[in-house]
Structure formats: structure tokens, C-alpha cells
């Protein structure tokens with residue numbers, strides 16, 4: 001009984017941490033979609049958010065939510 005009493009809160013905490021991480025990941029994804037849709041709406045989809053240069057098509061194919069060119073990856077608004 002003692003072991004189970006100890007294990008349950010640890011298990012619950014681990015499950016909550018997993019859910020928190022999944023939720024955070026889903027929120028990041030939705031943020032990315034919102035940014036991409038806004039960029040589409042404003043006619044700047046596929047252009048780097050920092051320098052305005054077109055993002056290479058192969059990069060967009062690999063990651064359609066990408067918001068910057070390679071040089072400005074760290075400034076991706078997502």
C-alpha cells in the first residue's frame with residue numbers, strides 16, 4: 001500500500017507533465033498556422049518575416065508554416 005500511495009502522485013505528475021507538453025506543442029502548432037494564414041491573407045506568405053526575401057520552395061515544402069529564410073530562422077515569429 002505504501003508503494004502505491006507513493007507511486008500514484010508521481011504517476012499523476014508525469015501524466016500531467018506529458019499533457020502540458022502536448023498542449024504547449026499543439027499551441028505552438030496553432031500559432032504557426034495562424035501566422036501562416038495571416039501571411040497568406042496579407043499576400044506575404046513565403047516571404048521571410050525579417051528580410052522579406054522569398055523563402056526557398058524546398059524549405060516551405062518541408063515546413064509549410066515556416067516564417068523566415070534560413071538566415072533569419074532564429075527570428076521566426078512562431
Ligand SMILES: [Zn+2]
Nearest residue numbers: 048051069072
Ligand atoms: Zn530573412
